[in-house]
Amino acid sequence: MMNIYVGNLAYGVTQEELRDAFSAYGEIASVNLITDKFTGNSKGFGFVEMPNNAEADAAIKGLNETPLKGRNLKVNEAKPRSPRPSRGPRW
Template sequence: MSIYVGNLSFKATEADVTNVFKEYGEVKKVYLPSDRETGKMRGFGFVDMETENQEATAIDELNGTEWMGRILKVNKAKPRE
């Protein structure tokens, strides 16, 4: 299962996001989508962690916190349709 991270700073990098989430366990993958035309980050991303327990802890601890001047929205990612 993945974690959805919304309202990210447009300056955030995959390394930045990894550093925040690794406090709660092993980060397997970070994906920050970018706009196809401009190449700029879209302001959200997805994080995969080693276990669901680590994901749940990260969601509980980070949702609603301020990071890089923005209030994060962190929850379980919905499966793609």
């Protein structure tokens, strides 16, 4: 299973459009478009999970720097999320 970061998304791109773009390369496990928790608007990036690493690699190579709705996508393997530093006690 490979988690793929997709950045520089046009704000109008939907999860379905992202799924369509990646499904040309193989099976999609999930698509997660990141949105602002207050406005619900897209933050311009998301993640696509693909179960087959060879298909995921092909998608990264095939889609990186290609235009979608007027913006060139930035596509690469997502790095594991590093633990956030503690902000101390909240009381």
